[in-house]
Amino acid sequence: GKEKWPRGDESVWKEGLRSADEDVSSITKSIVHHVQTSLSRQAYNLDDLGAYQATALSAKDNMLLNWNETQLAYTRKQPKRAYYLCIEYLMGRTFDNAILNLGLKDQYREGIDQLGFNLEDLIDKERDAALGNGGLGRLAACYLDSSSSQELPVWGYSLRYKYGIFQQLIAPDGSQLEAPDPWLEHLNPFEIPRYDVQYEIRFYGQSERTTKGRAVWSGGQEVLAVAYDVMIPGYGTKNTNNLRLWESKPKRGFDLQSFNAGDYERAVEASNSAEAITSVLYPNDNTTFGKELRLKQQYFWTAASLADIIRRFKSLDKPFSALPDYAAIQLNDTHPTLAIPELMRILVDEEEVPWDDAWEIVTNTFFFTNHTVLPEALEKWAVPLLEHLLPRHLQIIYDINLIFVQSVEKKFPGDRDRLARMSLIEEGYPKQVRMAYLAIIGSRKVNGVAELHSELLRTTICKDFVEFFGISKFGNVTNGVTPRRWLDQCNPGLSALITETLKIPKSEWLKDLKKLQGLLEYADDPKFQKKWAVVKQTNKERLAHYVETTLGVKINTKAMFDVQVKRLHEYKRQTLNIFGIIHRYFTLKSITPEERKKTNPRVVFFAGKAAPGYYIAKLVIKLIINVARVINADPDTKEYLQVYFLPDYSVSVAELLVPASNISQHISTAGTEASGTSNMKFCLNGGLLVGTVDGANIEIGEEIGDENVFFFGHLTPAVEDLRYQHTYHPVPIEQKCPALAHVLNEISAGKFGEGQTYEPLLNTVRHHDHYLLTEDFQSYIDALKLVDEAYLDQSKWLKKSITTCAKMGKFSSDRAILDYAEEYWSIEPLTVE
Numbered sequence: 001g002k003e004k005w006p007r008g009d010e011s012v013w014k015e016g017l018r019s020a021d022e023d024v025s026s027i028t029k030s031i032v033h034h035v036q037t038s039l040s041r042q043a044y045n046l047d048d049l050g051a052y053q054a055t056a057l058s059a060k061d062n063m064l065l066n067w068n069e070t071q072l073a074y075t076r077k078q079p080k081r082a083y084y085l086c087i088e089y090l091m092g093r094t095f096d097n098a099i100l101n102l103g104l105k106d107q108y109r110e111g112i113d114q115l116g117f118n119l120e121d122l123i124d125k126e127r128d129a130a131l132g133n134g135g136l137g138r139l140a141a142c143y144l145d146s147s148s149s150q151e152l153p154v155w156g157y158s159l160r161y162k163y164g165i166f167q168q169l170i171a172p173d174g175s176q177l178e179a180p181d182p183w184l185e186h187l188n189p190f191e192i193p194r195y196d197v198q199y200e201i202r203f204y205g206q207s208e209r210t211t212k213g214r215a216v217w218s219g220g221q222e223v224l225a226v227a228y229d230v231m232i233p234g235y236g237t238k239n240t241n242n243l244r245l246w247e248s249k250p251k252r253g254f255d256l257q258s259f260n261a262g263d264y265e266r267a268v269e270a271s272n273s274a275e276a277i278t279s280v281l282y283p284n285d286n287t288t289f290g291k292e293l294r295l296k297q298q299y300f301w302t303a304a305s306l307a308d309i310i311r312r313f314k315s316l317d318k319p320f321s322a323l324p325d326y327a328a329i330q331l332n333d334t335h336p337t338l339a340i341p342e343l344m345r346i347l348v349d350e351e352e353v354p355w356d357d358a359w360e361i362v363t364n365t366f367f368f369t370n371h372t373v374l375p376e377a378l379e380k381w382a383v384p385l386l387e388h389l390l391p392r393h394l395q396i397i398y399d400i401n402l403i404f405v406q407s408v409e410k411k412f413p414g415d416r417d418r419l420a421r422m423s424l425i426e427e428g429y430p431k432q433v434r435m436a437y438l439a440i441i442g443s444r445k446v447n448g449v450a451e452l453h454s455e456l457l458r459t460t461i462c463k464d465f466v467e468f469f470g471i472s473k474f475g476n477v478t479n480g481v482t483p484r485r486w487l488d489q490c491n492p493g494l495s496a497l498i499t500e501t502l503k504i505p506k507s508e509w510l511k512d513l514k515k516l517q518g519l520l521e522y523a524d525d526p527k528f529q530k531k532w533a534v535v536k537q538t539n540k541e542r543l544a545h546y547v548e549t550t551l552g553v554k555i556n557t558k559a560m561f562d563v564q565v566k567r568l569h570e571y572k573r574q575t576l577n578i579f580g581i582i583h584r585y586f587t588l589k590s591i592t593p594e595e596r597k598k599t600n601p602r603v604v605f606f607a608g609k610a611a612p613g614y615y616i617a618k619l620v621i622k623l624i625i626n627v628a629r630v631i632n633a634d635p636d637t638k639e640y641l642q643v644y645f646l647p648d649y650s651v652s653v654a655e656l657l658v659p660a661s662n663i664s665q666h667i668s669t670a671g672t673e674a675s676g677t678s679n680m681k682f683c684l685n686g687g688l689l690v691g692t693v694d695g696a697n698i699e700i701g702e703e704i705g706d707e708n709v710f711f712f713g714h715l716t717p718a719v720e721d722l723r724y725q726h727t728y729h730p731v732p733i734e735q736k737c738p739a740l741a742h743v744l745n746e747i748s749a750g751k752f753g754e755g756q757t758y759e760p761l762l763n764t765v766r767h768h769d770h771y772l773l774t775e776d777f778q779s780y781i782d783a784l785k786l787v788d789e790a791y792l793d794q795s796k797w798l799k800k801s802i803t804t805c806a807k808m809g810k811f812s813s814d815r816a817i818l819d820y821a822e823e824y825w826s827i828e829p830l831t832v833e
């Protein structure tokens with residue numbers, strides 16, 4: 001029989017229910033209440049940090065009410081849900097975004113003001129939640145914002161790292177130093193520990209095959225996964241989705257044997273090893289790092305997430321064959337691919353579903369997005385490591401492979417090369433499991449993240465699989481960014497100007513970004529252009545203020561602001577930028593003071609982290625900093641060229657840089673950047689794009705018109721041939737590109753500090769030049785010349801800037817997430833009343 005609900009007197013329950021604090025006086029009451037109780041402090045000893053915490057807790061209460069409503073609606077209506085598995089979420093700050101999405105920012109501002117504080121100061125007290133490296137993790141964060149805003153039932157799953165991406169410090173000699181990021185040091189008002197949601201996760205041990213393809217996995221080490229929930233408020237809707245983060249803990253009574261044997265130390269060590277699993281985010285972007293602990297993280301997270309998903313599904317009381325009707329699981333890159341053999345293990349070993357039926361369920365539940373074609377980023381795990389850590393999963397992978405290879409043999413009889421190419425197991429010492437292939441064959445559909453990238457997948461990495469499965473399994477969803485954070489929140493001036501000009505409520509164009517097109521009719525209007533220019537100027541001054549307080553330097557805000565901010569990576573070619581700057585510097589030095597006065601003053605900003613073990617990337621940082629030091633101090637040129645490296649790039653720093661750019665650079669070797677997403681953010685804020693014909697740059701050009709983009713460099717189809725030429729018919733750099741040769745020689749000669757230091761970096765260009773700097777340098781310099789010429793005519797420039805913003809509607813993450821919802825997951829919006 002069903003239990004009576006609620007227990008006790010229903011009217012008493014109802015009376016106790018809280019409603020949202022939406023007017024100023026309820027908000028101030030709630031803040032004071034949290035000061036008094038949650039923080040146990042009082043008005044007389046409250047600083048900004050305390051005031052921020054109390055205010056954030058009050059915002060959290062408001063979000064929680066919506067969260068509860070949302071989860072109740074999901075439970076009642078049982079819609080199909082999507083689960084987004086991403087090993088990183090680069091959320092940045094939550095508070096400002098939360099009150100904006102709740103539509104309560106003005107009320108909070110006034111309330112805070114009445115309490116004697118300043119809202120912007122409190123916003124600045126929040127630390128970034130930086131559980132990600134770069135594009136992959138930030139994309140996941142944008143997608144969660146969009147799924148709530150578009151009322152789609154989507155949950156994110158990831159790990160609750162105790163330490164996020166490291167804090168970057170720059171030593172006096174220009175070296176990058178890394179410090180830990182203990183972001184949970186203070187109270188985190190935005191997470192809800194769910195100590196009652198726990199799963200046991202096994203590692204190591206033995207797997208004994210029994211009957212019917214089943215096995216029993218036992219022994220080894222067991223650890224606990226504990227859930228922490230982060231609320232994801234939608235914009236202008238009650239829908240509030242959830243990001244569930246797992247923390248690892250030792251199982252209670254763990255290793256009692258050691259305790260009993262008096263071996264206290266060993267038992268404590270083991271408990272440390274359980275906690276180590278979610279201790280730190282691996283700081284590599286676009287490279288693999290074949291460490292056992294990383295594999296442990298991947299399994300811990302996917303196993304806990306699947307256990308949670310399956311528990312929820314089981315509560316519906318449906319047969320397992322219905323799983324794909326209730327759950328779509330998105331594998332974001334190969335990091336969660338172990339979910340495929342894990343679901344097979346649950347279905348076959350624990351639920352006794354026949355193998356073939358289980359495989360049918362699996363291949364209708366999972367979807368796979370690839371985010372890179374760089375070979376060094378394609379995950380492969382050594383068979384002996386997998387066998388040791390996850391013996392049952394290795395058996396399952398072998399079984400999947402056997403059946404798969406047989407079906408390939410059936411379709412392409414006698415094609416042994418093909419079998420070797422497509423096998424999940426790569427021969428070698430040791431043998432390795434190709435995770436991308438496992439993700440491809442275990443998923444319903446596969447997609448890339450921009451048109452060019454998806455096409456490259458179909459013709460390279462996935463070629464054999466396209467021939468086997470057919471082309472319709474391989475699609476594209478071009479990335480997007482959330483206009484809430486990346487326009488409304490980071491650029492309130494522009495947001496207000498847009499709203500005033502379009503004469504529609506902000507809430508309308510922020511959720512239907514194509515409406516920005518309405519700005520086009522004002523692109524030529526001098527009055528509007530003036531307002532547009534004022535907003536940009538204000539944002540440049542705000543950035544200059546930040547730079548002054550952090551680096552202690554004053555910046556000429558009348559100069560053109562030129563920005564390249566992203567992870568340091570050879571394929572992203574920060575080197576091309578810094579070599580171009582050196583070239584510009586030499587040119588400025590070689591002309592007369594009168595001629596110099598005619599040039600366009602430029603301030604170049606760099607920011608970005610290098611993976612701690614990436615030697616060349618760190619050398620690039622050192623070079624940038626030492627070049628900046630020389631150039632910034634040169635009295636001949638300092639008015640015309642300044643270079644800054646902003647340390648410790650983060651989401652919050654991006655929120656200052658993005659609205660302040662006149663141009664931004666996205667200059668990867670053609671065919672290497674899968675999409676890029678900051679390109680979209682800069683253009684949305686009216687910064688013009690200097691870039692190669694790569695990733696989403698191409699689609700940005702298609703949308704806003706090539707006349708508004710500064711494209712340069714070789715195209716993707718030429719890259720392979722050029723590399724071949726470099727290897728087999730090398731031409732000396734002096735001949736190929738004398739301007740670049742001169743730059744390299746001056747660096748060698750010690751113009752920017754000890755030349756010897758940079759030799760390993762310079763040699764990558766002189767010798768193999770894998771990223772084709774010598775091929776693209778001249779065309780890059782020419783493109784920047786066009787930028788200078790275009791900037792002279794401010795009215796034309798402003799027209800380009802306005803047009804760029806107006807035509808960026810396609811790149812809203814709302815469009816992208818709706819595309820996933822319709823074409824991949826088959827889920828529908830569910831409005832929470």
Ligand code: Z57
Pocket residue numbers: 133134135136137139285286287333371372377449479673674675676677695
């Ligand atoms: C990462 O940030 C990206 C791809 C990866 O495979 C890994 Br690992 C980390 C980036 C791509 O480099 C960007 O081009 C892309 O825009 C972003 O993922 C989001 O798709």
